[in-house]
Amino acid sequence: MVLKPEPIYDAYRSIVDGLEEKPKVIYLSPRGNVFNQQKAIELSKEKHLILLCGHYEGVDQRVIDEIVDEEISIGDYVLTGGELPAMVVIDAICRNIEGVLNNESIQDESFNNGLLEYPQYTRPEVFMGRRVPDVLLSGHHANIEKWRREQSEKITRERRPDLIK
Numbered sequence: 001m002v003l004k005p006e007p008i009y010d011a012y013r014s015i016v017d018g019l020e021e022k023p024k025v026i027y028l029s030p031r032g033n034v035f036n037q038q039k040a041i042e043l044s045k046e047k048h049l050i051l052l053c054g055h056y057e058g059v060d061q062r063v064i065d066e067i068v069d070e071e072i073s074i075g076d077y078v079l080t081g082g083e084l085p086a087m088v089v090i091d092a093i094c095r096n097i098e099g100v101l102n103n104e105s106i107q108d109e110s111f112n113n114g115l116l117e118y119p120q121y122t123r124p125e126v127f128m129g130r131r132v133p134d135v136l137l138s139g140h141h142a143n144i145e146k147w148r149r150e151q152s153e154k155i156t157r158e159r160r161p162d163l164i165k
């Protein structure tokens, strides 16, 4: 089964008619470019976005050709529908819209600076015999920064060497 073009086109028109600027239309699809942090940041700058979710075999190609600007996949696997991919994309984009989170909480996160994040710790100082690393309790900000950077590089080298240029 394939989703017919007319209802999708009518829904699209009911949104865009009367708008001054045509919103970017994204079709969630396993054939699309694989979504990543860079794309999330890029899309967070758009004023409006329309996300088109397929089902069954997908969407009639003619309406894709008529209204879609870009196809995005959330990974190399097939889901039943585009709704979960749309939620993933919405969440990743919204975190990057100014004012949604405080700037510090997103600056150090994985994929910003092309690295995975360093290990995080909180209280208590000892849990099941495992201690928070001494450097994090030292209060020495430069050493803490250095330790975090080294940990990020080590974890990225081990887990995602493809991210290191």
Ligand SMILES: C[S@@+](CC[C@H](N)C(=O)[O-])C[C@H]1O[C@@H](n2cnc3c(N)ncnc32)[C@H](O)[C@@H]1O
Pocket: 027, 028, 029, 030, 031, 052, 053, 054, 055, 056, 057, 058, 059, 072, 073, 074, 075, 076, 077, 078, 079, 080, 081, 082, 083, 085
């Ligand atoms: C069962 S899938 C269709 C798969 C399609 N026949 C193919 O082989 O590429 C139904 C819908 O789920 C969505 N979908 C499934 N996997 C996806 C993925 N990895 N990324 C984004 N959307 C996906 C798309 O909207 C797709 O139209």
